[in-house]
Amino acid sequence: MFLSKSARMVLLCLCTISTLYAQQTTITGRVTDAAFGKPLPGVTVRVSNTNRGAITDVDGHYSLMLPAGSNQVTFSFTGYKTQKATVTGNTLNMTLEEDFARLDEVVVTGLATSVKRSNLANAVATLSAKDLSGTAPAQTFDAALSGKIPGALISANSGAPGGGISVKVRGITSVFGNAQPLYVVDGIFMNNASVPAGLNDVTGAATAGNPNNQDNPSSRIADLNPADIENIEILKGASAAALYGSKAAAGVILITTKRGKTGRTNISINQETGFVKVRHLLGQRVFTAETAADLAGAADNPDPDVQAARNTNRQRFLDAQSAGKIYDYEKELFGHTGLLLNTNLSLSGGSERTTFYFAANRRSEDGIVKGTGYLNSSLRLNVDHRISDRISVGFTTNYINSSADRGLTNNDNNGVSFGVALSTTPGFAELHKDNLGNYPRNPYAASNPLETRDKMINNETTNRFVTGVKLDARLLQSDKSTTRFVANGGVDYYNLKTVAVFPRSLQFMENTLGGASIQGNTNNINTNLAGYLVNNFTPSSKASFTTTVGATLETGNFDNILISATQLIGTQTNVDQAGAANPRQFRQKYRDNGIFAQEEITLLDAVTATGGIRFDRSTNNGDFKKYYLYPKGSLSWNLAKMDFWKVKSINSFKLRAAYGQSGNVSPYGSKFTAMVISNTGGLPGSLVDNQLGNTSIKPEKQTELEAGVDISILDGRVNLEATYYNKKIFDLLLRRLPPGSTGFVAEWVNAGDLRNRGIELGLSLLPVNTKNVRWTSNINWWRNRSQVTRLSIPAFALGAFGNSLGTFYIEQGQPATQIKGTIPDPQDDTKNVFVTLGNSEPDFQMSFFNEVQLFTNLSMRVLVHWKKGGDNINLTRLLTDGGGTSPDWDADANGNGVKDGAERGAAGSAALFVQDASYVRIREIGLYYNFPVKNNPFLRNVRVGVSANNWFTWTHYVSYDPEVSNFGSNTINTSISRGSTGVSSGVDVMPFPASKRMSFHVGIDF
Known part of the structure; x- marks a missing residue:
């Protein structure tokens, strides 16, 4: 009997498949801890040089199918040394040793490549999920970074719910340009701009003394849910961040969110319940x-x-x-105890080909001021799919809805914000509403702060959608070479609505604006797209070469519409129900693209050399077609891996050096002379703006040389990391006054150079490591010094309120963070002299983290942060002294018979307001217990804990919090004639007081 042609083809295919299947081998085994023999769940077991792998189960078991011709398997697990093994049978058990020094930890070195920490040539700080929020969760993601990044100065612009954090990495990187780091989440560029709500129309904060926006909005990176994060890498210097080009001048923060793993579906439910209280109150004057x-x-x-x-x-x-x-109005305003609720549900798991991670989170937190609070709800779905052994694709999606009621605090010139009104209001004034709900008028201030608190609205509502995709395809593979194509793209879109309503019944509205409704709507969309070719060539076990070439494209489109309506009709709040309305719109668009190449060479697993170059251009630059060059190079040599190394107690001794360049693009609109609206005799038209466009404006360029040494001894139980850096910023983006004959009052120019030098030291210890007790300790110390090395325009003040109160002053040869002001002339007290009074840069910062584990189930974690030095301009005391309400107003500290409040007010010296803002703070403290669960097929783990965040602070600073700034956020200035400042953090003007929180935690894993 003869088979038909089609039947023969089917039979041939079946035989081929059967043969291929027969050539595959299934291996099984168990992975345990080398020290204690306990099983290790979650270990990745992967066929070397392929995408095929498996994950160990709760008992450490795994099963893996080996393709024909493959006999090498790699075992990797966070916190343990990576192991490779050759398969000789159907069973392969493995014991893993803990990597106390994290030498096998993989760190990103390029846009598509990574390297083991033992060969890393840069100082890259890393934070795990446990480091970020595993001790005492902060209110927002950016607040959770405080005290954890060596080389960073992190300060809260406001204690208002919803955050507002300023992050400066390795000093001042720009005076007027972007001074905040670039945030990249799973390859998606996240927008972190702060959008003002138009409060200046009511407060008049920017009408005198300083033109910069002082609305203190929240930072948009605060939208991110810390519970979704797996780890963070901070590329602090230009040498590490050069491949990000013109967006990397202030550093890059790479965030990797959690992904699913092959195996059973794991379900985790976590509940945090706590309360929020004011950290410190000033107190009030006791009157007679x-x-x-x-x-x-x-x-x-x-x-x-x-x-x-x-x-x-x-x-x-x-x-x-x-x-x-007689009332304590400060306590009534800021003494509210808020409820904190945070619920998180996550599911993760998957098959050999598809894995997933899903999380839902809802965080609700009341503020310490009644009527204020923060609500954040988010959904995340990350899916990874292996199309074949050569092609894999990953998807990231995240939806966020947040709402923040932020009250009315910080500086104002109309006496209407809570603190400014309170500063002149004595406790014997009656401000409470009567039985009919009517509030009495405050005879001592322009507003009744209790009425303002109860009737006003200041809300930010955000709807945000972030999505990204990554494709990884192995195009060619041989025994010695592998070529991959990697492509990723992302979209970050958010809609922000701001609503600020001040009813006409408010005291300060009756005879002025007649009520105000200020409503803003912002749509922002950022996209990024990149493609890379990566070739790994390993001619022998002693050498490997990784070559990367690629291109990137980023776009941004920001559109803000703000309408300020006054003379409201009755109780209406719509902007069309008013006697007058002032609409404003601000739009900006950009398009950046870059081309880059990088080569990494590793010899003997001991010497690693990297060289790279990037070409970048942007539509914001004067010549948008011109590419700017950003090179990088680095070299590390781990002497302990060399054959001649004989010191067995030193496991790693690495010398490293790196150089790189990055940039900061010109401010939007700086190259154009804009047109502004005019109205003459009722006829609309356009006039030339008073800022002159500069068509030759170019980006700031930053160069950095970094050198350091890393030492690990006693099998990683003692590790030292020391780094020195010298960072120079050329062609600073500044504003100058053009010649009067031009008719313009401002122009953007490249007119200066700046230098930062610093030292970063890190020491990690494992003093005790037994079966029942483990004590780990991490100590970090860092400092930075800046200097303006060139200034081709006259020295100028910025970021504060004038020479008589203390101001930041940009001057050649001096620190960029110096504070100057006028004091009485020691030689002639009828005159004043302008002198240096302080510096907002800390002398140094230091953090101590300790964790003690007892019997593997009980753990205590403590993070202490010490900031030594660094001055604030404390104008909160100025206001309370001027209002006669300072708690020590009637004291006589020097015994000269003059009351302290009166003496300070009559001194006429700005030196009184420049104060040392040193502090020691226990940022986080947590106590957790894991209940052992055995022989339960459904329940894997139960844990409980209690934590405190910012609960203890020791400081001599006389105000609500030494970690404060009236300015400092990465604010979108809705006028191209103004630029935000990266210098002036540390200005204290009646802020929303800082809070402390206590939480109780329950977690269940199924």
Whole structure:
């Protein structure tokens, strides 16, 4: 019998498949800990040089199918040394040793490549999920970074719910340009701009003293849920971040979110319940009848109006005292105890080909001011699919909805924000509403802060969608060479709505604006697309070469519409229900693209050399077609891996050096002379703006030389990392005053150079490591010094409120963070002299992290942060002194017979407001216990814990918090005539007080 042609083809295919299947081998085994013999779940077991792999189960078992011709298997697990083994049968058991020094930890070195930490040539800080939020979770992601990044100065611009954090890595990288790092989440460029809500229309904060925006909005990176993060890498210097080109001048923070692993589906439920309290209150002045009268003027003042006001104050105090109605309004405003609820659900797992991670999170936190609070809800789905042994694709999706009610704090020139109104209001004034709900008028300030708190609205609502895809395809593979094509793209879109409503019934609205409704709508979309070719060539076991070439494209489109409506009709809040409206729109678009190449060479697994180059251009630059060059190079030599090394107690001794360049593109609109609206006689038109465009503007360029040594001894139980860097910024983007004959008042120019030098030291210890007790300790110390090395325009002040109060001052030969001001001339007290009063740069910072584990189930973790030095411009004390409400106003510390409040107010010296902002803070402390669960097929783990965040602080700083800034966020200035400043953090003007939180945790894993 003869088979048909089609039947023969089917039979041939079946035989071929059967033959191929027969050539594959299935191996099984168990992975355990080398020290204690306990099983290790979650270990990745992978066929070397392929995408095929498996994950060990809860008992450490695995099963893996080996393709024909493959006999090498790699075992890798976070915190353990990577092991390779040759398969000789159907069973392969493995024991893994802990990697105390993290030498086998893989660190990103390029846009598509990585290297083991033992061969790394740069100082790259890494944070795990446990480091980020495993001790005492902070309110937002950016706040959780505080005290954990050596080389960074992190400060809160406001304590208001929803965050607002300024992050400066290795000093000041720009005066007016972007000074915040680039955030990259799973290859997606995240926008971190802060969008003002138009509060200046009510507060007048920017109408005098300083033109910069002072709305203190939250930072958009705060939208990110810390519970979704697997690890973070901080590329601090240009040598590490050069391949990100013109976006990397302030450093790059690479965030990797959690992914699924092959195996059973794991379900985790975590609940955090806690409370929030104010960290510190200033206290209020204790009045007497006479000191109450003194608020109106001196007793010997002959003016009858002053004497009448004195009598009125005296009587008000006596009436309040007799009625028992002397209040602590500071405590009433800022003393609310808020409820904190954080619920997280996650599922992860998958098959050999497809893995997934899904998480849902809802965080609700009340503020320490009634009516304020933060609500963040997020959904994340990460899916990875292996199309074949050569091609894999990964998807990242994240939806975020957040709402922040932020109150009204910080600087204002109209006396309407909570703190400014409070600064002139004594406790004997009656501000509470009556039985009919009517609030009395405050005779001591422009507003009644209790009424303002209860009636106003200041809300930010964000809807954000972030998605990305990554394709990894092995195009060619041989015994010695593998060529991969890697492509990734991402979209970050958010819609932000801001609503600020001030009813006409408010005290400060009645006779001025007649009520105000300020509503903003912002749409922002950022995209990034990149493609790379990566070739790994290994001619022998002693040498490997990795070559990467690629191209990138990034776009951004920001559109903000803000409408300020006044003279509201009745109780209406719509902007069309008002007597006057002022619409404003600000739009900006950019398109950046780059081309890069990089070569990495590793010899003897001991010497690693890297060289790379990137060409970047941007539509923001004067010549948008011109490519700017950003090279990089690095070299590391681990002497302990050489044959001549005989010191067995030193496991790693690595010398390293790196050089790189990165940039900072010109501010949007700096090359154009814009047109502004005009209205003459009711006829609309356009006029030329007063800022002159500069068509030759170019980006700032940063170069950095970094050198260091890493030492690991006693099998990784003692590890030292020391780094020195010298970072120079050329062609600073500054604003100058053009010649008067031009008719313009400002122009962007490249007019200066800046230098930062610093030292970073890290020491990790494992003092005790037994079966029942383990103690790990990490100590970091860092400092930075800046200097303006060239300034081709006159020295200028920025970021504060004038010479008489202290101001940041950009001056050649001086630190970029110096604070200058006027003081009485020691030689002639009728004159003032302008002198240096301080520096906002800390002398140094230091962090201590310790974790003690007992019997593997009980752990205690503590993070202490010490900031030594660094001055703030404390204008909160200026306001309370001027209002006569400082708690120490009546004291006489020097015994000269003059009250301290009066003496400070009459001194006429800016030196009084420049204060040392040193502190020691226990940022995080947590105590956790894991209940052992045995022989339960459904329940894997139960854990409980208690934690405190920012609960203890020791400082001599006289205000709400030494870690504060009225400016400093990466604010989008909705006018191209203004630029945000990267220098002026540390300005204290009646901020939203900092809070501390206590939480209880319960977690269940199924």
